[in-house]
Amino acid sequence: MGHDVHTQFKTQTEYEYSRRRSANEMxxxxxxxxxxxxxxxxxxxxxxxxxxxxxxxxxxxxxxAVQVILQLYYFMHMxxxxxxxxxxxxxxxxxxxxxxxxxxxxxxxx
Amino acid sequence: xxLNTKYTPQSWPQHSENATLEGKNKFVGFWLFLxxxxxxxxxxxxxxxxxxxxxxxxxxxxxxELYELPxxxxxxxxxxTSSLTSVYAMYHMKNYNFKSMQAWLMVTVLLGAAxxxxxxxxxxxxxxxxxxxxxSAFSSAFFTLVGTHGLHVVIGLxxxxxxxxxxxxxxxxxxxxxxxxxxxxxWHFIDVVWVFIFTVVYLMGVIG
Numbered sequence: 001m002g003h004d005v006h007t008q009f010k011t012q013t014e015y016e017y018s019r020r021r022s023a024n025e026m027x028x029x030x031x032x033x034x035x036x037x038x039x040x041x042x043x044x045x046x047x048x049x050x051x052x053x054x055x056x057x058x059x060x061x062x063x064x065a066v067q068v069i070l071q072l073y074y075f076m077h078m079x080x081x082x083x084x085x086x087x088x089x090x091x092x093x094x095x096x097x098x099x100x101x102x103x104x105x106x107x108x109x110x
Numbered sequence: 111x112x113l114n115t116k117y118t119p120q121s122w123p124q125h126s127e128n129a130t131l132e133g134k135n136k137f138v139g140f141w142l143f144l145x146x147x148x149x150x151x152x153x154x155x156x157x158x159x160x161x162x163x164x165x166x167x168x169x170x171x172x173x174x175e176l177y178e179l180p181x182x183x184x185x186x187x188x189x190x191t192s193s194l195t196s197v198y199a200m201y202h203m204k205n206y207n208f209k210s211m212q213a214w215l216m217v218t219v220l221l222g223a224a225x226x227x228x229x230x231x232x233x234x235x236x237x238x239x240x241x242x243x244x245x246s247a248f249s250s251a252f253f254t255l256v257g258t259h260g261l262h263v264v265i266g267l268x269x270x271x272x273x274x275x276x277x278x279x280x281x282x283x284x285x286x287x288x289x290x291x292x293x294x295x296x297w298h299f300i301d302v303v304w305v306f307i308f309t310v311v312y313l314m315g316v317i318g
Contacts, residue, residue, distance in 0.1 A: 025201075044183055057314060060313050060314070071298055075193055075197055085138050097148050
């Protein structure tokens with residue numbers, strides 16, 4: 001390995017630009033984290049407050065889905081370029097996952 | 111170019127995780143693995159949901175009597191925070207700052223270990239109550255699902271610690287950058303699974 005890499009020195013301007021860009025991105029990540037904490041707090045509080053089950057369950061499932069999407073697209077960089085194959089693999093897994101859970105909850109009985 | 115080429119922050123590639131062919135291959139292969147992991151956990155979740163609260167007649171254990179939300183809340187916060195600290199580690203890797211990367215990975219490992227400690231306490235507590243692995247269909251499904259996640263935490267911790275030790279004197283290069291990157295991805299995936307565990311197992315268990 002390694003033979004396919006060419007070392008490229010950044011100019012001072014390019015270097016400062018890339019530093020600033022990753023610092024901006026890191027700020028975005030901290031915001032994502034704050035949102036995820038907030039969603040978690042809502043879920044726990046909703047359950048703790050004891051609202052009716054039919055009302056809370058869809059909400060906490062939705063909040064979990066949003067939190068997972070944030071985790072995948074920001075923390076795991078799926079929003080970046082070059083993640084087409086990654087998305088194909090992951091969403092194929094998600095599709096099988098969805099069908100499995102649906103099957104066990106509907107047409108399998110005990 | 112040689113494996114052990116030294117870099118400076120100026121010459122370090124923007125995407126060190128897939129700057130080499132090996133890095134690219136690892137990246138694609140690892141996402142395929144994560145797709146498979148999704149299916150693994152889905153089958154365990156499906157089994158748990160089908161067998162929830164099911165067991166021998168007169169079984170005294172139900173989700174509502176067992177689960178304690180404060181403990182689960184602390185565990186959730188620990189794991190979520192450890193996900194952020196590994197993002198910090200990857201940020202420093204991008205800036206070619208090896209020491210800061212190692213420091214943030216260390217914080218990640220400590221938070222992960224604290225999470226694991228709480229999980230061991232929880233399982234131990236259940237076993238003392240008589241809710242053992244073979245007690246009922248429900249207990250087997252619960253321990254298999256949450257235990258498999260716990261096993262992933264153990265593997266993730268071991269992986270990160272080994273990477274930190276093995277590369278401690280080497281510093282960053284294009285050979286180990288993809289390894290650190292994938293370990294961080296794995297750690298995030300563990301948190302993704304936990305989001306569903308705390309929602310589907312614990313919160314929905316307490317609701318009933």
